[in-house]
Amino acid sequence: MSDVSRAFGLALAAALVLGIVVLPWLRRIGLGQQVREDGPRAHLQKAGTPTLGGIIFLPAVAVASLLVAGPVLKVVAAMAIMLGFAGIGFTDDLLKVARRRSLGLRARHKLTGQIILSLALATVAVFFAARGTTIHLPGTGREWSLGWLYFPFVVLVLTGASNAVNLTDGLDGLAAGATVVAGLAYVFLAILAGEPDMAVLAASLAGGCLGFLAFNFHPARVFMGDTGSMALGAVVGTLAVFTGTELLLPLVGGIYVIETLSVILQVIFFKLTRKRLFLMSPLHHHFELAGWPEVRVVLAFWLVEAILAAAGVLVWYH
Numbered sequence: 001m002s003d004v005s006r007a008f009g010l011a012l013a014a015a016l017v018l019g020i021v022v023l024p025w026l027r028r029i030g031l032g033q034q035v036r037e038d039g040p041r042a043h044l045q046k047a048g049t050p051t052l053g054g055i056i057f058l059p060a061v062a063v064a065s066l067l068v069a070g071p072v073l074k075v076v077a078a079m080a081i082m083l084g085f086a087g088i089g090f091t092d093d094l095l096k097v098a099r100r101r102s103l104g105l106r107a108r109h110k111l112t113g114q115i116i117l118s119l120a121l122a123t124v125a126v127f128f129a130a131r132g133t134t135i136h137l138p139g140t141g142r143e144w145s146l147g148w149l150y151f152p153f154v155v156l157v158l159t160g161a162s163n164a165v166n167l168t169d170g171l172d173g174l175a176a177g178a179t180v181v182a183g184l185a186y187v188f189l190a191i192l193a194g195e196p197d198m199a200v201l202a203a204s205l206a207g208g209c210l211g212f213l214a215f216n217f218h219p220a221r222v223f224m225g226d227t228g229s230m231a232l233g234a235v236v237g238t239l240a241v242f243t244g245t246e247l248l249l250p251l252v253g254g255i256y257v258i259e260t261l262s263v264i265l266q267v268i269f270f271k272l273t274r275k276r277l278f279l280m281s282p283l284h285h286h287f288e289l290a291g292w293p294e295v296r297v298v299l300a301f302w303l304v305e306a307i308l309a310a311a312g313v314l315v316w317y318h
Contacts, residue, residue: 004187007068007200008207014060015211023215023222026050049220052093054228056215057176057208058086061235064204069197077124078201078238084117085162085234089226104226114159117234122154125241136244138251138315157246158237164256165233166226167263167282172218174284174298176209178255178305179232183209185252185309186239189316193243205235218295248316254308255301259283 027050062079069075092104125131133150134143146153169175183206190199209232215221224232233256240249250257262283269277279289287297 003068003196003200004191004203007064008203010067011057011060011064011204011207012211014063015057015208016214018056018060019212019215019222022056023050026052026222049223051097051223051225052090052227053212053216053222053224054086054089054226054231056222057212057224058082058228058231060211061201061204061208064207065201068204069200072197073124074129074195074242075197075201077121077129078198078235078242081117081121081158081238082231082235084120085114086227086231088113088117089166089228089230092226092230111159114162114230115155118155118158119151121158121238121241122151125154126150129242131242131244134244135246138245138248138312139318153246154241157240157249158234160260161237161240161249161253161256162230162233164253164260165236166229168256168259168284169224169229170282171284171288171294171298172220173213173216174301175229175232176213176216176224177298177302178253179209179236180206180213181302181305181309182236182253182256183207185313186236186243186245188313189245189248189252190239190243192313192316193245195243198239198242201235202239205232205239218298245312245316248312251315252309252312253305254312255305258304262286 062082065075065079088105088110092110095104126133132145133147134145135150135153136143165175165179168178183202186202187199187206190196190202212224212228216224236253237249240246240252245252259282262278263281266277266281269275278286280286284297284301287300288294292300
């Protein structure tokens, strides 16, 4: 059995076991999700569903990656970044529960933490992991050296990926399923880039998220919370950095980008016209309010993500 297969299977099994063990505990301590009052009415029945589900699959990802790949620099750095972003999300989740409202940590505080962690990753990549400051231009065979601009570029990649996954995590199973697809795509990209340890990390990410889906698919018994979504985005961003595929990330993680753009366009359109471009943003809520069942929206978005991720792999391959 290959390292990739072992990592995937181990993370999947670990997430399933942790879910069985941790979910009853989350229910007992009463860390329930606070639902937006301005959201779809169907979501009101989800109020009180346990959150902090990231603690189910993030340890699974870490254990599988470290056991299979070993404590090598890039994997350890990725786990540290995952833990750091999870810590920001965990604080956000706890504040939401304590205040019993859907707003947690202030945006500027979250962003400050994300920037610091992103700069730390850039420092490790450039000075310790021999990553350099060159980015690859997909489909052209060309490279572009950013020099010191690579540091703010990594900040953009990691904070963008983390917050994009966070926005995507609005329906049962949506973000977890999309990240299974993105993780599998990065298995291939990492192999093509000559980064076997990152292929193990990507497989662990996909396996952990798939195991979590057993508890998170509709009707969800637990939500990943910001603890999970911010960490997932950070890991996907880290995979992009260490495989040199940063410019492919908007394609490989295409559904994250679509969700984020829908929010940006909604705000801009409303400021210009005082009207709404979508019934609600992020985009998954638009389809819900248009009458689509939640499961149909999720499956459709997974399909779109699969098509875009496959396109990203093909672009890199050619």
